[in-house]
Amino acid sequence: MKSFRIDDTAAASSGSIERAMLNASKRKRSRKDVQRRLAKMEETIATLQVVIEERNYNPRHHEAIVINENGPHKERQIIKPDYFPEQIMHHVAVQALHPCIMHGMGAFVLGSIPGRGAHYGKRYIEKWLRHDEKNTRIIGKLDIRHFFQSVDHELLKAWIHKKIRPGKIRDLCDLIIEGVEEGLPLGFYTSQWFSNFLLQPLDHFIMEELHVSHMARYMDDIVIFGSNKKTIHAAMEAIDFYLWNNFRLEMKKNWQVFRMEYVTTEYAIECEKLGDLYALHDALPVKHQLKMYKGRRKIFLKANARNEAVMDEYLEKYGAKAETVRMTHGRALDFMGFEFHRDRTVLRKSIMISATRKAARIGAAHRINWVEAAGMLSYMGWIDYTNTYAMYLEWVKPYVNIKRLKKIISNHQRRLNNGIDLQNRQGLPADAPGGARSHVEPGQGVSAS
Numbered sequence: 001m002k003s004f005r006i007d008d009t010a011a012a013s014s015g016s017i018e019r020a021m022l023n024a025s026k027r028k029r030s031r032k033d034v035q036r037r038l039a040k041m042e043e044t045i046a047t048l049q050v051v052i053e054e055r056n057y058n059p060r061h062h063e064a065i066v067i068n069e070n071g072p073h074k075e076r077q078i079i080k081p082d083y084f085p086e087q088i089m090h091h092v093a094v095q096a097l098h099p100c101i102m103h104g105m106g107a108f109v110l111g112s113i114p115g116r117g118a119h120y121g122k123r124y125i126e127k128w129l130r131h132d133e134k135n136t137r138i139i140g141k142l143d144i145r146h147f148f149q150s151v152d153h154e155l156l157k158a159w160i161h162k163k164i165r166p167g168k169i170r171d172l173c174d175l176i177i178e179g180v181e182e183g184l185p186l187g188f189y190t191s192q193w194f195s196n197f198l199l200q201p202l203d204h205f206i207m208e209e210l211h212v213s214h215m216a217r218y219m220d221d222i223v224i225f226g227s228n229k230k231t232i233h234a235a236m237e238a239i240d241f242y243l244w245n246n247f248r249l250e251m252k253k254n255w256q257v258f259r260m261e262y263v264t265t266e267y268a269i270e271c272e273k274l275g276d277l278y279a280l281h282d283a284l285p286v287k288h289q290l291k292m293y294k295g296r297r298k299i300f301l302k303a304n305a306r307n308e309a310v311m312d313e314y315l316e317k318y319g320a321k322a323e324t325v326r327m328t329h330g331r332a333l334d335f336m337g338f339e340f341h342r343d344r345t346v347l348r349k350s351i352m353i354s355a356t357r358k359a360a361r362i363g364a365a366h367r368i369n370w371v372e373a374a375g376m377l378s379y380m381g382w383i384d385y386t387n388t389y390a391m392y393l394e395w396v397k398p399y400v401n402i403k404r405l406k407k408i409i410s411n412h413q414r415r416l417n418n419g420i421d422l423q424n425r426q427g428l429p430a431d432a433p434g435g436a437r438s439h440v441e442p443g444q445g446v447s448a449s
């Protein structure tokens with residue numbers, strides 16, 4: 001296996017550190033500590049160059065912040081590193097590692113990679129489901145148990161040492177990893193890149209040795225596709241063994257193997273007497289099933305020529321009647337915040353509820369915080385990329401004026417860029433918290449465009 005040589009001189013150059021400072025400061029320019037460092041950029045660059053050269057980077061200890069994600073039952077611990085030197089050093093390391101990480105990256109590794117977000121993955125999964133029905137009949141879905149907290153530092157460093165030749169950047173990566181007690185902390189820019197780097201062998205194992213039809217990985221969430229359950233069950237067992245044997249990681253016990261949603265056209269046969277229905281059920285020579293439909297017990301037969309040949313005879317004999325219906329079997333794929341069906345893609349129910357609640361809050365508010373406006377526009381991105389236009393018309397459009405929200409964001413950004421004092425602008429009380437605000441009348445609609 002070839003190892004990469006990183007040009008330490010280029011990685012620690014003033015241009016590279018300046019780029020890292022600017023990237024790390026995105027969406028943080030209003031913070032005083034960031035402003036001070038950007039104002040003293042040359043001094044900051046010189047200091048960090050010495051730190052990299054002497055290999056004396058010493059990360060601070062930060063207490064984790066507990067947040068609730070998707071309700072009170074799912075807690076996550078977030079660590080917020082300082083802008084200087086930690087966030088800047090994280091960006092320096094990732095900039096240098098980027099060519100090496102991307103070289104071995106699988107085509108359908110998603111999340112935390114520029115250009116490979118949820119919408120990128122959505123397009124490919126839709127393509128597989130709609131154009132390769134045979135090889136997407138069965139789906140295996142799994143999640144790695146406590147992935148970020150469970151990453152072994154020694155295994156991660158061993159993989160980095162195997163792929164990258166000795167140098168200052170490799171030493172910097174070691175110091176960043178050793179700067180926390182265990183795992184990869186959520187909140188570090190390096191964590192998402194280190195995790196994707198570490199799991200590269202798993203991606204190649206699934207595609208090249210297990211020979212699944214398709215696969216996608218969104219950080220530690222993995223879906224695989226195949227034509228039969230036996231193959232997918234065997235693949236899930238192999239993945240579980242591979243995770244433990246190579247990374248000391250485990251699959252969550254809630255892994256699933258299921259039949260992808262599909263639709264059939266069937267005859268729904270109904271008799272006036274329940275006894276005749278049961279007699280017909282026993283007498284029919286073709287594959288069928290008896291179940292409740294619209295409050296009545298009915299027999300369902302797949303609608304095809306073979307069924308039609310015997311249908312009239314049995315309908316007359318048992319005094320039955322038949323209607324043609326479309327029946328849905330299997331289940332949709334819930335992945336990356338989307339619910340994938342064969343013919344459409346909708347938002348996950350929890351995201352849809354959150355979007356409608358935010359729209360209602362915005363519609364009832366007299367003044368709209370730019371943060372609320374940005375959040376609503378983010379939801380609109382999800383809605384635009386899914387088949388949820390009916391939900392938008394009923395629950396979002398009556399309450400939200402998209403043009404006004406965009407104007408709020410634009411005005412806020414302009415004030416930041418121009419260095420205008422946010423407390424003195426028109427329409428905002430001097431003691432108003434929460435940053436830039438702008439007035440939006442409730443109930444403002446938005447055009448279909």
